[in-house]
Amino acid sequence: MHERTPSRRRVLAGGVAAVIGATAGCLGGPLGGDDTGDADRVLRLTLDAVGETLRDRFVDDPTETEPTWDTAAFAAVRDGEHYTTQYRKPFFSTTDDPRYAVHDGTYYRLGSVVVDEAETTRPVLRLYDADGDAAESEPSDTAGAVEADALPPGDRRAVEIAHFAARARGNGGGVPIGLVERGGYVYRRPDAIDASSVLADDGPDRVAVRDTVYRIEVARERFYEPVYRATGTVIAESPERMEAILRAREVGARIAEGDLSPDAREVIESASHGGYEESHPYSEAYAAVLRALHERPYLDGNIESDGAGTESGAGTVRHAGRYYDYRLRFEPAG
Template identity: 50%
Template sequence: MRDFSLSRRALLASGLAAGITASAGCLGFSDDTASEDTGIELTLSLARIDGPLRNRYVHERDDPDDTWDDQALDAALNDERYTTQHRRPFFASPDDPAYVLHEETYYQLGSVVVDEVTETHPVLRLFEAEGSTATPVDGSEDGALPDGDQRAVRVAHFAARARGNEGGYPVGLVQRGGYVYRSDAAREESELLAEDGPDYVTYRDTTYEVELTHEQFHEAVYRPTAEPVAGDPGRMEAILRATFVGARVSQADLSTDARRILTEARADGYSETHPFSDAYEELLRALDRRPFIDGNVRKDAGVQANEPEMIQYEDTYYERSLRVTDDPSE
């Protein structure tokens, strides 16, 4: 991805020099940037990815991803009418596409929104019980509740545990502060949703009061799509590189010291404390991580540090990660 951030030279050349002094602190151009960054440790790690990217991102038609909707896949490949509600049929998006190989043709799978529906679903929320003498029902995997209720308790527990704490919860599972019963089968089998259902459950040594509401949801309707993108493995590999791989690094373009750092990063990781050595800066430029060199390491580059990226070194792919920490020796 192209970096659109402006350097001091670019700002001066574009006639924005008058604003430099006023905005220097926000942009990380203050004169004491280096002193502010002293003590920051940057660790580079590379994890090898064996084989072609096709092994990771492309599924055979007869061996689809477990999360895919099989009926949606059949419909998309055969140009038949089919829709899913609320969930994307392949959990794919333009930024995270899915691919399948069918009859020697590679397809990119996705979906388009074709409608919206309004549904009412039960929502389970749990609240820590205070002083109740009622006998709770065991909501754990060892209890007698149906599987759907056990899942609901587990997810609602995440939300209950996070209230008032900084730990957070899995947003993809927790909705509206609890668990939403969308499955007809789970509703029919549920003991928690019954009129005489339990008022309290226990989970991981905590007793919770059960709250059930019926709430309205506006849900998208998706039509699955399958776009042919390649007819041979080589072109498919090129598509995957263009989609997922960032920097391409060649051994011939690196100095001996930079290659040594790269070797250590592939083994146990490599760390340096700012200000960095010339070799480390050379390697960071080759990896297109210039904010770690040209800006304030903590403020400008820290937001990129923990975002993993795939790179290619010679003919091998690696997952690249950078971690910024305070120097533990201080």
């Protein structure tokens, strides 16, 4: 850890040593109620500035930046028209993680609802280790394998994802959630299917990926996919109202300049410039900051049990007119 941190810790604690001595027994260790290991670790606070408005972070403006979601769906909901997509949500939003957008000064919350089910057939690419297939018979002939980098872009992505599944097959490791499906890669984009050489009747039967040769297997399988209708709700017609909505949703703590002592403000300053850390028992300045962040489980009880199931340890705070993402974590003392 930084050498300046212990000295800062001593300076901050100097004026409140008597208070800490009187309260240390009440506070107890932040983990397990046992102070034995407290000297071997520190509680580190970091704050990352995210700007003066939350709108810049959470609201998309299609006139300024090309969004990753379906702009045609946004146009449809503004005009009161029905717009549907199959399998993928039009705005990639959920109830817990909504999408917001602005158009001509009006702010929308974007989402979708399932309105139907579609039956379809999709190509599924699976890869199998060619050397493994031949291990019990004779060495595999890898001379005819196509290099993954030589494939069309859609096939390169498909092979890369199917490679993850093949690598994990039979091992204890996992696979990328949301990418691997049915033990391989499912082609859904019409342009990728049309341009594919892997899916062609005369396509390659082997592919080389990162020094491993795989046997290619393509199956056309039945899928039942949801049909989503795009939704859009007007929630604000001014930047100030939108900002208030986002504050209510995203900000867990608000600290005004006058809420903290000079020593506590210095903790905030250090945390926003690389981080601040202390070992238990914490100085009154650090304890005041933790209370201002509403992170009392780190002070008032056993964070492993009392804080279990809570969202303690991270959040967004508004301080001195700016927003910060903060994080608390225990680290070994340096």
